Amino acid sequence: MRVRTARRLTTAHGVTLGLALIPVAMFVVIVTVLVLVSIPAILQYGLQGIFSTKISTVFSGIYTPGEVGLLPAITGTFLVAGVALVIAFPVALAMAIFATEFSPGGLGRALETVLTLFAGIPPIIYALLSVFVAQQFMQPKFSGEGLPLDVITSLPGIPPYNPGMLPREQSVLLGSIMLSLLVIPFMAPIMLDAIRTVPHDLKEGSLALGANRWHTLRRIVLPTAASGIATGVSLGLLKVIGDVIIVAWAIGFVKSGLPDPIWDIFERAAPLTSTGAGLLNGFEAAGTSNISGGSVAFFAGLLLLMIAFTILGVTSWLQKWLTRRYVQ
């Protein structure tokens, strides 16, 4: 129950309201600028040009002005997000389960502290270390390191352009591994809170009826916490989709053409974020930094905004559904 002395607008009320409205205003400004600046891009290239599969900047070797197709980048975004979540979700869930239900002694609390510290490691360090992972893991396992070229060309079932691409340093898989390392310390504490806030009555009721911990976890705790776990997944997904620097480093800035087959996670399918960065930087470097050239980058930002709000909407719908299904 809240106690109020008087119903008038106090100074504190006014000041805090004013402060709270500043970020709101900034948000409105950001969205307005994104929309306004991407209009010239649509006018210049047309929606067909923007959603085509050919793209080139000065980073991509052969630079053809006017090729600004974002379709490969959209594919790359979904590929990277999918693979990174497939890696990160089980690990984060296992950490949350271990720290709440399965921890012997103080190990769970230690794991929580370590996760808090790991959450402070900036993305640029994962990006820097992606080179190490590429050298030590990706190249020996995925690129036929040490094989002579004629052996590689005689291997069945690889695309004809492959031999020139080996040994690769950049791929969607590498970027996803590094991104999952980035998001695990963010996802795990949210899931941990969700599992921890499951009412004790439910758990103890299950245990008292003779179920063991594992059955209680599977039948009672996880369904009840499902809504909170979905929050963790959605925040992790937003972070994966929003990250620029790891994908720029481990996957690359710009990639023209769709991967073939479309789910080829060993391709360098650059996602929207790094493509946007590459477009803006590329136009800067090419000296054609009039705003209509780089405005495709703003259009990429607008697309990312739409994807983020779609994810938020789907998450809130999913949470409602999960709560209705499992809790009530």
Next chain:
Amino acid sequence: MKATLEEQPIAALSPASTAQPVKGASAASQLGNRAVPAVTMFVSFAALVVGFLTLTQNTYEDYPIPVLGVLCVVLQIQFLDTYRRRGVWSWRVLMLSGLTFGILLVLQALPEYVTGLQLNVIVHHSLFSSIGLFIVALPALGAALYEWFGATPRAEDIAHYPLILFPIVLVLGLYILLIVQLLSRGTTNVDWIILRQPYFNYSWPVKEYIAGDWPRWTSESRLQVGLLNYILGTILLMILTTLISLPIGVGAGIYLSEYGGGRLGSLIRFTVSSLRAISLLILGLTAYSLARFSGDTLLAGLLRGTYFNGWEERLTTGGSFLTASITLALLIIPVIMRATEEGARSLPTELREGSLALGASEQTTLYRVVVPWALPNIVTAVLLGCAEAGGSVAVLMFIAGRGDYGIGITRQVTSLAYFIFDTYYGDPGFKGLMQPFQFTAGVLLLIINLSLGILALWLKHRLTKRHRGM
């Protein structure tokens, strides 16, 4: 109470309802009962270790198939042993043994390099070996633990430990490996003087007087390798971002917890949370537009940043520390707001009512009761936000420079994180000069961020004790 419940095997639920009581058996037969599970445990653990080795190295290819063969046989023995001891045919163990044999055959049949499906990849055989070993060894270890602990419901809990622990150990191992790698690459062959001097690379005109000749202009250049300006830039960026985001974040959080029950409150909550959800690229574009669209107006000196080229202050092509801090603050404000709101909401009603009952006004209660109560949350959020601001590159990447004209609020922004980015994507001259130090910069950034994180945890503990009496 809970513990005693778990430890007692409950006959009705236990799959081992026909089990012979272990309690009455002698020590020797107990050993006999546990010998086969112990062997299974050992073999499956060895299989896990071999799996780890084949995952990291290509040269252990001789071991997976023998290990899988031994595991297959041991699982069959355990299947028979379970019947001997408990009179139960544990078909799952037999199926696992079959699966082991199947994986063994598949691994035997696979060539050394696997390609196909038009995928742009040549997979080495050892990756499949390690995955196969993990798939089989984890359930086998679980089954062995289940038998070892007497096939009770509690044993079923213990049997799931390998499944839970395996991904955690794998990923924590990777984290540790990466951090060790960073430290070892960043601290060897480093001349520590680079931490004490800034990076300079510019030339300036000098009037030269030669006796008996007209004075003439020559240029002098200065090249110096160092990281000091990047370190100072990171610290300035953190301080400025905190100064901007702290009042706004705390104010918004207080507003939401105290007055923001209505529609306006939920609008603010949604919008500010969305700031957290949007991509870092969008924030980078925002910083770029702030700097770019200020044009040549009065704001340009503040937002675009200036440098002194020997004669006059000139506008840079990027953006200033102020621009970067304003944009980074948008990233930090939601964190501080959420933390403040959470802290203020967790204030017990008795404390608030007590303060009001003693005659304090609502505002005094706010300053004296609510804010101190929320202080541990605020401090933690600010420090973690600082770490995030210092390590963020995406926001700076369109506007940052190298800081060789000095560090100041209206100078061009730079930071350690941007330096690492620059050593990879900068011009060849800079790359050649500074690339040896990118891991050193990474170590410095890691030290700054980890110490901020440790400080946040410690301060939260201390302040909670002091202001909340817990």
